[in-house]
Amino acid sequence: MMNEADGVDRLFEILMPILRATAVSFEVVCVDDGSTDETVNRLQALxxxxxxxxxxxLSRNFGKEAALTAGIFEAVGQAVIPMDADLQDPPELIPQMIDHWRRGAEVVLAVRSLRASDSWFKRKTAGAFYRVINLLGEITIPxxxxxxxxxxxxVIEAIRAMPERSxxxxxxxSWVGFRTVAIQYERPERHAGTTKWKYRKLLRFAMDGIISFSSxxxxxxxxxxxxVALGALVYGGFIIFKVLVLGDRSVPGYASLMTVMLFTNGIVLIGLGVIGEYLSQVFTEVKRRPIYLIRSIYRNDQDNAAQD
Incomplete structure (x- = not known):
């Protein structure tokens, strides 16, 4: 959750009856990712x-991936279901997920059959992202x-054993595998508030995904x-042939020379940029900073006392 104070009441109004109807013991771990509104106060009241x-x-906003990791790491149940607080992940699917789990599935994957709540541009770019990452990557991401x-x-213990910071x-x-069952659902509109995902963040997210899972x-x-080197060698041979065999001693034009120089320099800079992206992830990993920092944990089984 990040600045979801307007929607948490409705979330639990829908979620709690569904969970209680499953007849299993459960805990709802709410991760506050540095909210600046009344999200934590509303959660404490609930x-x-x-x-x-x-x-x-969390001590500040660490981003969705870090907050999601915090929730997974802090959850203690025999099965864990991550979900967003905006009700675009419909809680009504939870009993169906639990049913598949009881029948032996180790991962029950919710796949969006329709993305009508997303804009045309977001649907197209999301489709392009999955095609690119599955083409370049070593694993298939649904x-x-x-x-x-x-x-x-x-599955959770396997994920906990993966120490990467990015x-x-x-x-x-997807990388950890295990027996997987997929169920389809239609993604509804967001109940309250606005999305925190801007296109700049989505682009950064896509780049991090490709770099993390494809070399x-x-x-x-x-x-x-x-x-490029072979092309330069062939072109150099052609120039030598013109001078020695054909006797053409004219100086090549300025325009063609600048074109070749700008093209090769552009190729070099793009290559350095790609190397820089990978190097930045290596830099992040070797510092070994925590993925997130927790300010407080509030649990009712500890008399509502915060763990600092």
Whole structure:
């Protein structure tokens, strides 16, 4: 959750009856990702009504991937279901997920059959992202599948064993594998508030995903370098042939020389940019900073006392 104070009451009004009807013991871990509104206060008020609520308050905004990781790491159940607080992940699917889990599925994946709530541009760019990452990557990430899924404790322990700081959870979820069942649903409109995902963040998210799970963009520059070098060698041979065999001693034009120089320099700069993206992730990993920092944890089974 981040600045979801307007929607948390409606969320729990829908969510709690569904969870109680499943006849399983449960805990709802609410991760506050540095909200600046009354989200934490609203959650504490709801906690007095629903003792199953646990509140994990991060020290600042660390971003969705870090907040999602915090929720997964702090959850203690035999199965974990990450979901957004905006009700675009419909709680009505939870009983169906639990049913598949009881029948042996270790991952129950919720796949969006329709994305009518998203803009045309977002649908197209999302489709392009999945095609690109599955083409370049070493694993297949299911298209139109978000973070909304059920994961068995075996899956959670495998995810906890992955220590990387630059988290791309969709890739991590796919990488660990395990027996997976997919169910379809139509993504509804957001209940309250506005999305925190701007296109600049989405672009950064897409780049992090590709870099985290594919080394092909890094390796391909060796091939591009060889092609450019071969082209330069062929062109140099052609110039030598013109001078020695044909006796053409005219100086090549300025325009053609500048074109070749600008093209090759552009190729070099693009290659350095790709290397820089990978190097930035290496830099992040070697510092070994925590993925997130927790300010307080509030649980009813500890008399509502905060753990600092």
């Amino acid at each position: 906690q007095a009504q629903h003792p199953e609520i646990a509140i994990v308050e 298209a139109n599948a978000g973070d909304f899924r059920l994961m068995d404790r075996r 988290r791309f959870n969709k890739g991590i979820f 092909l963009p890094l390796r391909v520059w060796s091939l591009i370098g060889m092609i």
